[in-house]
Amino acid sequence: MAIFSIIFIILAIIIPIGIIALIVHLIGKKNSNNGEKKDNFEKVIRTIYTYILVLAFLIASVASFISAVDTMADYLLPEEEYNSYNEDNDYRRVALNKQNDRNEMVVNMITNFATVVICVPMFVYHMNLTKKDK
Amino acid sequence: MAKNIRIIYLYVVSFIALVMIVMGFIFTVNAIASYCCPVVYYYGGNYYSDKDDYSYYSDTRYYEELARETRNEKRESLREGISYFATLTVGTCLFTYHWKKIQNERKEEAK
Numbered sequence: 001m002a003i004f005s006i007i008f009i010i011l012a013i014i015i016p017i018g019i020i021a022l023i024v025h026l027i028g029k030k031n032s033n034n035g036e037k038k039d040n041f042e043k044v045i046r047t048i049y050t051y052i053l054v055l056a057f058l059i060a061s062v063a064s065f066i067s068a069v070d071t072m073a074d075y076l077l078p079e080e081e082y083n084s085y086n087e088d089n090d091y092r093r094v095a096l097n098k099q100n101d102r103n104e105m106v107v108n109m110i111t112n113f114a115t116v117v118i119c120v121p122m123f124v125y126h127m128n129l130t131k132k133d134k
Numbered sequence: 135m136a137k138n139i140r141i142i143y144l145y146v147v148s149f150i151a152l153v154m155i156v157m158g159f160i161f162t163v164n165a166i167a168s169y170c171c172p173v174v175y176y177y178g179g180n181y182y183s184d185k186d187d188y189s190y191y192s193d194t195r196y197y198e199e200l201a202r203e204t205r206n207e208k209r210e211s212l213r214e215g216i217s218y219f220a221t222l223t224v225g226t227c228l229f230t231y232h233w234k235k236i237q238n239e240r241k242e243e244a245k
Contacts, residue, residue: 042141045141053149060156092193092196096200100175103172105169107171116159117157119156
Protein backbone atom coordinates (compact mmCIF):
# COMPACT_ATOMS: atom_id res chain seq x y z
CA MET A 1 0.00 0.00 0.00
CA ALA A 2 1.13 3.53 -0.68
CA ILE A 3 0.87 4.56 2.96
CA PHE A 4 3.39 1.97 4.09
CA SER A 5 5.74 2.95 1.31
CA ILE A 6 5.57 6.55 2.53
CA ILE A 7 6.18 5.45 6.13
CA PHE A 8 9.17 3.32 5.15
CA ILE A 9 10.66 6.06 3.00
CA ILE A 10 10.31 8.60 5.81
CA LEU A 11 11.87 6.19 8.31
CA ALA A 12 14.67 5.45 5.86
CA ILE A 13 15.45 9.17 5.77
CA ILE A 14 14.98 9.92 9.47
CA ILE A 15 16.91 7.00 10.94
CA PRO A 16 20.23 7.70 9.14
CA ILE A 17 19.92 11.39 10.05
CA GLY A 18 19.34 10.39 13.67
CA ILE A 19 22.37 8.12 13.65
CA ILE A 20 24.58 10.81 12.09
CA ALA A 21 23.34 13.38 14.64
CA LEU A 22 24.15 10.95 17.43
CA ILE A 23 27.67 10.29 16.13
CA VAL A 24 28.33 14.04 15.79
CA HIS A 25 27.03 14.56 19.31
CA LEU A 26 29.24 11.83 20.72
CA ILE A 27 32.36 13.08 18.96
CA GLY A 28 31.78 16.73 19.88
CA LYS A 29 30.59 16.29 23.44
CA LYS A 30 33.14 16.68 26.26
CA ASN A 31 32.02 15.69 29.70
CA SER A 32 33.62 16.11 33.08
CA ASN A 33 33.01 12.60 34.39
CA ASN A 34 31.91 9.18 33.17
CA GLY A 35 28.62 9.16 35.09
CA GLU A 36 27.39 12.31 33.38
CA LYS A 37 28.55 11.01 29.99
CA LYS A 38 26.54 7.79 30.44
CA ASP A 39 23.41 9.73 31.48
CA ASN A 40 23.71 12.12 28.54
CA PHE A 41 24.23 9.30 26.08
CA GLU A 42 21.13 7.48 27.32
CA LYS A 43 19.13 10.69 27.17
CA VAL A 44 20.24 11.35 23.58
CA ILE A 45 19.30 7.84 22.47
CA ARG A 46 15.95 8.08 24.24
CA THR A 47 15.22 11.50 22.70
CA ILE A 48 16.05 10.32 19.18
CA TYR A 49 13.98 7.17 19.67
CA THR A 50 10.98 9.07 21.00
CA TYR A 51 10.97 11.81 18.37
CA ILE A 52 11.41 9.39 15.47
CA LEU A 53 8.40 7.45 16.70
CA VAL A 54 6.35 10.61 17.31
CA LEU A 55 7.00 11.79 13.74
CA ALA A 56 6.38 8.38 12.17
CA PHE A 57 3.10 7.85 14.05
CA LEU A 58 1.92 11.38 13.28
CA ILE A 59 2.54 10.97 9.56
CA ALA A 60 1.01 7.49 9.52
CA SER A 61 -2.13 8.69 11.36
CA VAL A 62 -2.67 11.67 9.09
CA ALA A 63 -2.01 9.80 5.84
CA SER A 64 -4.20 6.85 6.87
CA PHE A 65 -7.07 9.08 7.95
CA ILE A 66 -7.03 11.02 4.70
CA SER A 67 -6.86 7.80 2.70
CA ALA A 68 -9.74 6.26 4.68
CA VAL A 69 -11.96 9.29 4.16
CA ASP A 70 -11.09 9.35 0.45
CA THR A 71 -11.96 5.64 0.07
CA MET A 72 -15.20 6.17 2.00
CA ALA A 73 -16.15 8.96 -0.40
CA ASP A 74 -15.40 6.68 -3.38
CA TYR A 75 -17.54 3.94 -1.82
CA LEU A 76 -20.51 6.21 -1.17
CA LEU A 77 -20.23 8.04 -4.52
CA PRO A 78 -19.02 5.41 -7.01
CA GLU A 79 -17.94 6.48 -10.45
CA GLU A 80 -19.68 4.92 -13.43
CA GLU A 81 -17.14 3.51 -15.89
CA TYR A 82 -18.74 3.67 -19.30
CA ASN A 83 -16.46 1.32 -21.19
CA SER A 84 -16.37 -1.47 -18.61
CA TYR A 85 -19.95 -1.58 -17.53
CA ASN A 86 -22.17 -0.33 -20.31
CA GLU A 87 -20.67 -1.96 -23.40
CA ASP A 88 -19.98 -5.32 -21.77
CA ASN A 89 -22.60 -7.89 -22.73
CA ASP A 90 -21.64 -10.32 -19.96
CA TYR A 91 -23.77 -9.30 -17.01
CA ARG A 92 -21.89 -11.78 -14.76
CA ARG A 93 -18.53 -10.08 -15.29
CA VAL A 94 -20.08 -6.65 -14.76
CA ALA A 95 -21.67 -7.78 -11.49
CA LEU A 96 -18.45 -9.50 -10.33
CA ASN A 97 -16.27 -6.47 -11.09
CA LYS A 98 -18.66 -4.16 -9.31
CA GLN A 99 -18.71 -6.45 -6.27
CA ASN A 100 -14.90 -6.75 -6.32
CA ASP A 101 -14.48 -2.96 -6.46
CA ARG A 102 -16.82 -2.49 -3.51
CA ASN A 103 -15.12 -5.23 -1.50
CA GLU A 104 -11.69 -3.77 -2.16
CA MET A 105 -12.86 -0.33 -1.01
CA VAL A 106 -14.31 -1.80 2.19
CA VAL A 107 -11.06 -3.67 2.93
CA ASN A 108 -8.97 -0.53 2.30
CA MET A 109 -11.26 1.58 4.49
CA ILE A 110 -11.12 -0.86 7.38
CA THR A 111 -7.33 -1.20 7.09
CA ASN A 112 -6.82 2.57 7.05
CA PHE A 113 -9.08 3.11 10.05
CA ALA A 114 -7.22 0.34 11.90
CA THR A 115 -3.98 2.18 11.15
CA VAL A 116 -5.44 5.36 12.63
CA VAL A 117 -6.72 3.43 15.68
CA ILE A 118 -3.28 2.09 16.52
CA CYS A 119 -1.12 5.05 15.48
CA VAL A 120 -2.99 7.81 17.32
CA PRO A 121 -2.60 6.30 20.84
CA MET A 122 1.04 5.49 20.08
CA PHE A 123 1.59 9.10 19.01
CA VAL A 124 -0.09 10.44 22.15
CA TYR A 125 1.90 8.06 24.39
CA HIS A 126 5.26 8.98 22.90
CA MET A 127 4.39 12.68 22.88
CA ASN A 128 3.75 12.41 26.62
CA LEU A 129 7.10 10.62 26.95
CA THR A 130 8.89 13.59 25.35
CA LYS A 131 7.20 15.93 27.84
CA LYS A 132 8.11 13.67 30.77
CA ASP A 133 11.76 13.49 29.73
CA LYS A 134 12.23 17.27 29.66
CA MET B 135 31.38 1.35 26.16
CA ALA B 136 29.53 -1.90 26.92
CA LYS B 137 26.83 0.07 28.71
CA ASN B 138 26.41 2.33 25.68
CA ILE B 139 26.07 -0.66 23.36
CA ARG B 140 23.50 -2.15 25.73
CA ILE B 141 21.47 1.08 25.67
CA ILE B 142 21.58 1.21 21.86
CA TYR B 143 20.59 -2.46 21.66
CA LEU B 144 17.62 -2.01 24.02
CA TYR B 145 16.25 1.00 22.15
CA VAL B 146 16.81 -0.45 18.66
CA VAL B 147 15.08 -3.71 19.59
CA SER B 148 12.22 -1.79 21.24
CA PHE B 149 11.84 0.25 18.07
CA ILE B 150 11.81 -2.81 15.81
CA ALA B 151 9.37 -4.63 18.13
CA LEU B 152 7.05 -1.62 18.12
CA VAL B 153 7.10 -1.54 14.32
CA MET B 154 6.29 -5.29 14.36
CA ILE B 155 3.33 -4.65 16.68
CA VAL B 156 1.93 -1.87 14.49
CA MET B 157 2.41 -3.78 11.22
CA GLY B 158 1.11 -7.03 12.72
CA PHE B 159 -2.04 -5.30 13.96
CA ILE B 160 -2.73 -3.48 10.69
CA PHE B 161 -2.18 -6.52 8.48
CA THR B 162 -4.20 -8.78 10.81
CA VAL B 163 -7.14 -6.39 10.50
CA ASN B 164 -6.55 -6.31 6.73
CA ALA B 165 -6.64 -10.12 6.58
CA ILE B 166 -9.88 -10.25 8.61
CA ALA B 167 -11.46 -7.63 6.33
CA SER B 168 -10.30 -9.58 3.24
CA TYR B 169 -11.83 -12.74 4.72
CA CYS B 170 -15.18 -11.00 5.24
CA CYS B 171 -15.13 -9.21 1.86
CA PRO B 172 -13.06 -11.38 -0.49
CA VAL B 173 -11.95 -9.93 -3.82
CA VAL B 174 -12.27 -12.64 -6.47
CA TYR B 175 -11.02 -11.99 -9.99
CA TYR B 176 -12.41 -14.91 -11.91
CA TYR B 177 -12.39 -14.63 -15.65
CA GLY B 178 -12.85 -18.31 -16.50
CA GLY B 179 -11.13 -20.17 -19.32
CA ASN B 180 -7.58 -21.43 -19.17
CA TYR B 181 -4.14 -20.40 -20.40
CA TYR B 182 -4.35 -22.72 -23.43
CA SER B 183 -7.64 -21.42 -24.75
CA ASP B 184 -8.28 -18.32 -26.77
CA LYS B 185 -11.65 -18.16 -25.12
CA ASP B 186 -10.52 -16.57 -21.84
CA ASP B 187 -13.85 -14.85 -21.57
CA TYR B 188 -16.22 -16.53 -19.19
CA SER B 189 -19.16 -15.53 -21.33
CA TYR B 190 -18.69 -18.94 -22.95
CA TYR B 191 -19.30 -20.79 -19.66
CA SER B 192 -22.68 -22.00 -18.53
CA ASP B 193 -24.16 -20.42 -15.43
CA THR B 194 -23.74 -23.61 -13.38
CA ARG B 195 -20.04 -23.98 -14.14
CA TYR B 196 -19.38 -20.28 -13.72
CA TYR B 197 -20.93 -20.10 -10.26
CA GLU B 198 -19.20 -23.32 -9.18
CA GLU B 199 -15.80 -21.96 -10.22
CA LEU B 200 -16.55 -18.61 -8.60
CA ALA B 201 -17.47 -20.35 -5.34
CA ARG B 202 -14.19 -22.32 -5.47
CA GLU B 203 -12.14 -19.18 -6.08
CA THR B 204 -13.95 -17.41 -3.23
CA ARG B 205 -13.12 -20.27 -0.86
CA ASN B 206 -9.48 -20.15 -1.94
CA GLU B 207 -9.32 -16.41 -1.35
CA LYS B 208 -10.85 -16.81 2.09
CA ARG B 209 -8.36 -19.52 3.03
CA GLU B 210 -5.48 -17.36 1.80
CA SER B 211 -6.75 -14.45 3.93
CA LEU B 212 -7.02 -16.75 6.95
CA ARG B 213 -3.45 -18.01 6.49
CA GLU B 214 -2.15 -14.46 6.20
CA GLY B 215 -4.17 -13.41 9.24
CA ILE B 216 -2.63 -16.17 11.35
CA SER B 217 0.86 -15.25 10.19
CA TYR B 218 0.42 -11.54 10.97
CA PHE B 219 -1.18 -12.31 14.32
CA ALA B 220 1.93 -14.32 15.18
CA THR B 221 4.04 -11.28 14.24
CA LEU B 222 1.88 -9.12 16.51
CA THR B 223 2.26 -11.56 19.41
CA VAL B 224 6.04 -11.89 19.04
CA GLY B 225 6.42 -8.12 18.69
CA THR B 226 4.36 -7.52 21.83
CA CYS B 227 6.46 -9.96 23.89
CA LEU B 228 9.75 -8.49 22.62
CA PHE B 229 8.66 -4.90 23.20
CA THR B 230 7.27 -5.58 26.68
CA TYR B 231 10.47 -7.35 27.78
CA HIS B 232 12.92 -4.78 26.41
CA TRP B 233 10.89 -1.72 27.43
CA LYS B 234 10.59 -3.07 30.98
CA LYS B 235 14.37 -3.54 31.04
CA ILE B 236 14.82 0.10 29.96
CA GLN B 237 12.36 1.34 32.60
CA ASN B 238 13.97 -0.75 35.37
CA GLU B 239 17.47 0.48 34.51
CA ARG B 240 16.29 4.09 34.50
CA LYS B 241 14.72 3.58 37.93
CA GLU B 242 17.94 2.04 39.28
CA GLU B 243 20.03 4.95 37.97
CA ALA B 244 17.59 7.47 39.41
CA LYS B 245 17.98 5.94 42.92
